[in-house]
Amino acid sequence: MPKEFKNYVNGQFVASTKKIEIINPVNGQVYGVSHEADQQIVDAAVAAAKAALKGEWGSMTLARRRELLCKLADRVDERFDEFLGAEVADTGKPYSLARRIDIPRGAANFRVFADTIASISTESFQMDTPDEQGAINYAIRKPLGVIAVVSPWNLPLLLMTWKVAPAMACGNTIVVKPSEETPATTTLLAEVMGEVGIPPGVFNVVHGYGPDSAGEFLTRHKDIDAITFTGETTTGKAIMRVAAENVTPLSFELGGKNPGIVFADANFDDAVDGIARAVFTNTGQVCLSTERVYVERPIFDKFVAAMKVRAEDLNTGFPEETQTSLGPLISKEHQQKVLGYYDLAVQEGAKVVTGGGVPEFGDERDNGFYVQPTIWTGLAEDSRCVKEEIFGPVCHITPFDSEEEVVDLANDCVYGLMSSTWTTDLSKAHRVGAALECGINYVNCWFLRDLRTPFGGVKMSGIGREGGVHSINFYSELVNICVKL
Ligand code: NAD
Numbered sequence: 001m002p003k004e005f006k007n008y009v010n011g012q013f014v015a016s017t018k019k020i021e022i023i024n025p026v027n028g029q030v031y032g033v034s035h036e037a038d039q040q041i042v043d044a045a046v047a048a049a050k051a052a053l054k055g056e057w058g059s060m061t062l063a064r065r066r067e068l069l070c071k072l073a074d075r076v077d078e079r080f081d082e083f084l085g086a087e088v089a090d091t092g093k094p095y096s097l098a099r100r101i102d103i104p105r106g107a108a109n110f111r112v113f114a115d116t117i118a119s120i121s122t123e124s125f126q127m128d129t130p131d132e133q134g135a136i137n138y139a140i141r142k143p144l145g146v147i148a149v150v151s152p153w154n155l156p157l158l159l160m161t162w163k164v165a166p167a168m169a170c171g172n173t174i175v176v177k178p179s180e181e182t183p184a185t186t187t188l189l190a191e192v193m194g195e196v197g198i199p200p201g202v203f204n205v206v207h208g209y210g211p212d213s214a215g216e217f218l219t220r221h222k223d224i225d226a227i228t229f230t231g232e233t234t235t236g237k238a239i240m241r242v243a244a245e246n247v248t249p250l251s252f253e254l255g256g257k258n259p260g261i262v263f264a265d266a267n268f269d270d271a272v273d274g275i276a277r278a279v280f281t282n283t284g285q286v287c288l289s290t291e292r293v294y295v296e297r298p299i300f301d302k303f304v305a306a307m308k309v310r311a312e313d314l315n316t317g318f319p320e321e322t323q324t325s326l327g328p329l330i331s332k333e334h335q336q337k338v339l340g341y342y343d344l345a346v347q348e349g350a351k352v353v354t355g356g357g358v359p360e361f362g363d364e365r366d367n368g369f370y371v372q373p374t375i376w377t378g379l380a381e382d383s384r385c386v387k388e389e390i391f392g393p394v395c396h397i398t399p400f401d402s403e404e405e406v407v408d409l410a411n412d413c414v415y416g417l418m419s420s421t422w423t424t425d426l427s428k429a430h431r432v433g434a435a436l437e438c439g440i441n442y443v444n445c446w447f448l449r450d451l452r453t454p455f456g457g458v459k460m461s462g463i464g465r466e467g468g469v470h471s472i473n474f475y476s477e478l479v480n481i482c483v484k485l
Contacts, residue, residue, distance in 0.1 A: 002022075002030060002031060002032045002033050003022070003031060003032035003033075003089075003184070004032065004033055004034075004035070005022065005032060005033070005034040005035065005183040005184060005187040005207060006034075006035045006187065006207075007035055007037045007041050007045070007204075007205055007206050007207055008187065008190035008193075008203070008204055008205040009041065009044050009045045009048055009204050009205075009206075010044070010045075010048035010051075010052075010200045010201045010204070011048075011194055011199075011200025011201065012200075013190070014035070014041060014044075015035050016035040016036055016037060016038060016041055018035070018036040018038065019033040019034065019035060019036065020033060020034045020035075020036050020180055020183075020207065020208070020209070021033055022034055022090065022181070022183060022184075023181075023331065023332075024089060024092065024368075025091065025092035025327070025328040025329065025330055025331065025368055025369045026092040026318065026319065026327075026328055026364070026365060026368045027364040027365060027367050027368050028332065028367035028368055028369065029364075029367070031089060032089075032183075032184070034180070034183040034187075034207040034208075035207055036207055036208040036209070036213060036214065037206035037207055037208050037213075037214040037217070038217075039217050041206060041214075042175075042206050042214055042217040042218050042221065043217075043221070045175045045204035045205075045206050045218075046146060046175055046204075046218070046221050046223050046224065047223070048200065048201035048204055049146040049173035049174060049175050049201055049202070049204055050145070050146050050173070050223050051201055052173045052199060052200065052201030052202045053143065053145060053146070053172075053173050055199060055201070056199045057171070057173065057198075057199045057201075057202050058171070060171075062117065062118070065117075065168070065169065065171065066114040066117065066118060066169070068196060068197065068198060069110045069111070069113065069114035069165065069168060069169060070110065070111060070114050071196040071197070072107075072110045072165075072192060072193070072196055072198070073107040073108070073109075073110040073111045073114075074107075075192045075195055075196050076103070076106055076107040076110070076189070076192060077107050079188070079192065080103055080107075082188060083103045083106065083157060083185055083188055084098055084099055084102075084103050086184035086185045086188050087102050087103065087156060087157055087182075087184065087185050088319045088320075089184060090153070090156065090181065090182040090183070090184045090185070091153065091154075091156070091182060091327070091330060092319055092327045092328040092330075092368065092369070093282060093283070093319060093327040094317075094319050094321075094324040094325065094326075094327050095319050095320055095324075096322060096324070096325075097281070097282060097327075101155070101158065102155055102156075102157055102158050103157060105155075105157075105158040105161075105162075105449075106157035106158050106161045106185070106189075108451065109158070109161040109162050109164075109165040109451070110161065110165045112165070112451045112452070113165040113166040113168075113169040113471065113472075114165075114169060116166070116169065116452070116468055116469065116471070116472060117166075117169040117170065117472060120141070120469060120472050122138065122139040122140060122141060122478065123138070123139050124136065124137060124138040124139070125137045125138075129484065129485075133484065133485050134484075134485045135482055135483060135484045135485055136482075136483050136485060137480055137481065137482045137483075138480070138481055138483075139478045139479065139480050139481070140478075140479050140481060141170065141472070141476040141477070141478060141479075142171075142476060142477045142479055143170050143171035143172040143173075143475070143476060143477070144170070144172055144225045144226045144249070144475060144476065144477055145172060145173070145225030145226070146172065146173050146174070146175065146223055146224055146225050147163075147167045147172045147173070147174050147175075147224075147225065147226050147227075147228060147475065148174075148175055148177070148218045148219055148221070148224045148226070148227045148228070149163045149164055149167070149174055149175070149176040149177070149228050150176075150177045150210075150215055150218070150219065150227065150228070150229045150230070150231065150239070151163070151176065151177070151178050151179060151186075151229075151230055151231075152179050152230050152231045152232075153179035153181040153182040153330050154282060154285040154286060154287070154330070154391075155282070155286070156178060156179065156182040156184075156185050156186065157185035157186070157189070159230050159253075160176060160178060160185075160186055160189075161189070162466065163228045163230075163251075163466070164176065164189075164203070166466070166471035166472060166474075166475050167228070167475045168198075168202070168203070169472070169475075170472060170475040170476040171476075172225075172226075172475055173201060173202045173203070173204075174202065174203050174204065175204045175205075175206060175218055175224075176203070176204070176205050176206070177205075177206050177207075177208065177214050177215050177218050178205065178207065179231075180207070180208060180209050180210075180213075181330050181331055182330075183207050186205050187205060187207075189203075190203065190205050206218060210235060210238070211238065215239075216238075216242065219239050219242050219243060219248075220242045220245065220246075222246050224246070224248055225248070225249075226248060226249040226250070226251070226474070226475070227239060227243055227248050227249070227250050227251070228250075228251040228466075228474070228475075229250070229251070229252050229253070230252075230253040230254075230287075231253075231254065232254065232255050232389075233254040233255040233389075233415075233460045233461070236252045236254045236462075236463075239252075240252075249474075250463055250464070251456075251463065251464040251466060251474050252462045252463040252464065253287065253455075253456060253457065253461075253462045253466070254415075254417075254457060254460060254461050254462045255287075255389045255391075255415060255417075255460065255461060256287055256288070256289075256389060256415045256416075256417035256418060256457060256461050257291055257292060257386075257387065257388065257389050257413050257414075257415045258278075258288060258289060258290045258291065258292065258415070258417055258418045258419060258420075258438070259290065259292045259293070259294060259409075259410040259413070259419045259420075259436075260274075260275045260278055260279075260290040260292070260293045260294070260395075260419070260420045260422070260446075261294045261400075261406050261410060261419065261420070261421045261422065261432065262275065262293070262294070262295045262296065262299070262303060262422045263296050263403075263421075263422060263423040263425070263428065264296040264297075264298045264299045265423055265424050265425055266299075266422035266423050266424060266444075267422075267424060267444070268299065268302070268303075268306075270422070270444065271303070271422035272303065272306045272307060272310060273310075274420060274422065274444070274445065274446045275290060275293055275307065275395075275420070275422070275446075276307060276310040276311070277446055277447070278290035278420060278446045278447070279291070279293070279307075279311075279373075279393065279394070279395045280310075280311070280314060280325070280326060280373055280393045281447070282327075283326055283327050283328065283329055283371075283392065283393045284390070284391060284392045284393040284394060285329065285330065285391055285392070286447070287417060287418075288417065288418045288440070288446070288447055289391070290395060290418075290420065290446075291389070291390055291394065291395050291396070292386060292395065292396060292398070292410070292413075293307075293395050293396065293397040293398070294397075294398050294399075294400045294406045294409055294410065295397055295398070295399055295400070296399070296400055296401070296406075297399045297400065297401055300397070300399040303397070304353055304375070304377060304397050307353070307375055307395075307397065308353050308354045308375060311353075311354045311355060311373040311374070311375055311393075312354055312373075314326040314373050314393075316359050316370055316372075316373075318365070326373060326393060327370075328365075328368045328369040328370045329369045329370070329371060329392060330369065331369060332369055334369065334391070334392075335358075335369040335370075335371060337390075337391075338371050338390055338391070338392035338394070339357075339358070339371060341384075341385055341388075341390045341392070341394070342355075342356045342357065342371070342374060342394070344384060344385055345376050345379065345383075345385040345396075348379055348380070348383040348384065348385055349378060349379060349380070349383070350376035350377070350378055350379045350383075350385065350396070351376065351377045351378040352374065352375075352376060353375040353376065353377055353397075354372075354373070354374065354375050355371075355372035355373050355374030355375065355393075355394070356372060356374050357371070357372050358370060358371055358372065359371075359372050371392060371393065372393075373393040373394070374392075374393065374394040374395075375394070375395055375396075375397065376394070376395070376396045376397070377396065377397050377398070379396050379398075381398065381409060381412065386398075387413065387414075389415065403428060403431070403432065406432075407432060407435045407436065410436055410437075411435075411436060411437045413437075413459075414459055414460045415457065415459055415460050415461045416437045416438045416439065416457055416458035416459040416460075416461050417438060417439055417440065417456075417457035417458075417461035417462065418438055418439070418440045418441070418442065418457075419436045419438045419440075419441050419442070420441075420442040420443070420445070420446050421433060421436075421441065421442070421443050421444075422443075422444055423443075423444070429443045429444070437458055437459065438457070438458060438461075439454070439455070439456045439457045439458050439461065439462070439465070440455065440456075440457075451467055451468065452467060452468035452469075453467050453468060454466075454467050454468070454470045455467040455470075456470075
């Protein structure tokens with residue numbers, strides 16, 4: 001029997017007649033089905049969320065809400081192995097990776113925002129009045145209402161709870177639409193919500209696709225008070241058009257084509273290690289992944305050679321094998337897209353340093369969605385493979401001669417999510433960090449995340465910032481109260 005992933009509406013699991021096959025990316029086999037929500041199910045989920053704003057949840061003390069958020073984190077920890085198995089089944093990623101990042105962060109998001117909400121202040125101003133009695137203004141925070149969370153497949157639990165936790169901390173209610181590729185951990189979280197005593201209707205899940213399916217039904221809904229979305233820039237544009245109808249507030253975490261910049265004075269081994277992780281972690285399917293690498297000319301050849309060794313040392317294995325460091329891509333469709341770029345790079349004149357094809361295993365993985373880790377050099381900066389987001393285990397490496405040149409090269413991009421700079425010259429690191437057009441600039445590190453810091457992109461990489469107080473600012477409405485003294 002395939003595993004079934006049902007919608008979760010008002011505290012109950014709800015079936016539907018239309019099913020979506022869920023495929024294991026390791027071997028291409030169908031292992032489960034999700035129940036695609038139709039308009040009626042989405043309407044019921046939004047209605048339940050709206051009603052829950054007025055019930056027990058709406059009048060709950062902050063202390064109790066925080067206690068429940070911590071219980072959610074504890075319960076995810078208690079059911080850690082189930083979450084781990086569910087995430088790996090949907091994505092094919094190595095257990096070692098999901099054990100280190102996806103599931104712990106899924107739990108941590110609830111703890112962090114339980115703390116954050118307790119430490120937020122609001123502003124207050126005294127003012128003069130004509131009668132000289134004065135007045136005092138102070139702001140209070142209210143929940144926005146019903147939040148639509150539309151999430152992607154690359155870090156399913158982590159990215160979904162990154163939105164759900166602060167939204168709940170602020171007292172909102174939620175309808176989540178997880179990616180059609182990865183319904184498992186969101187459905188499991190729905191069970192956990194019931195187990196710890198989250199009132200019915202506070203957290204709802206609708207499964208399905210985007211256009212003309214659950215994603216569009218949800219984002220178009222007139223009773224949605226805000227949309228928080230992580231995914232492709234083109235999808236963001238489609239959601240924005242729909243959201244305009246109801247002037248629904250948006251928070252967008254979108255695509256990227258992130259640069260990594262290595263100066264000749266960098267600690268060479270650290271830089272190779274950091275860039276290799278930034279290119280290949282999660283098979284390049286991380287929003288913070290690096291696909292454009294710029295290396296100062298004196299160390300260019302040595303750096304390319306070292307990256308080739310790192311790529312060829314990756315172990316493309318089954319998720320449960322401890323030595324596995326590279327999993328499959330998420331789907332056949334995504335594999336075809338990435339392989340399309342592998343072909344295009346050759347047409348565009350790339351030198352293929354390593355990879356460029358599909359690995360052969362001689363077992364069930366030959367039906368999975370694997371590609372070889374790939375490195376190119378020699379492409380023109382305006383070629384499509386250097387400009388467009390690929391979202392696979394691949395990078396292009398370009399030499400540069402000066403700080404000014406590399407800043408211009410890095411900024412010549414429609415995206416601006418993240419950059420990493422590798423140098424031992426701290427003044428240079430500060431200058432370059434400030435000059436790069438990105439929301440997040442790492443210096444001598446990559447993917448270090450303090451969840452209190454602002455996270456988000458500039459240009460086509462997103463709208464707004466989440467993290468710490470920035471999340472609270474998005475998920476709450478500040479209301480000013482002016483009292484005449
Ligand atoms: P996607 O845009 O294809 O899908 C994301 C979600 O949107 C899915 O749940 C999908 O069903 C839904 N969706 C699609 N069309 C929709 C529509 N018209 N209306 C409503 N919902 C719709 O993205 P993906 O392929 O799942 O994820 C990969 C992308 O996500 C990459 O571009 C990556 O850069 C980006 N991403 C960005 C961040 C960030 O923080 N900036 C983080 C992770 C991933």
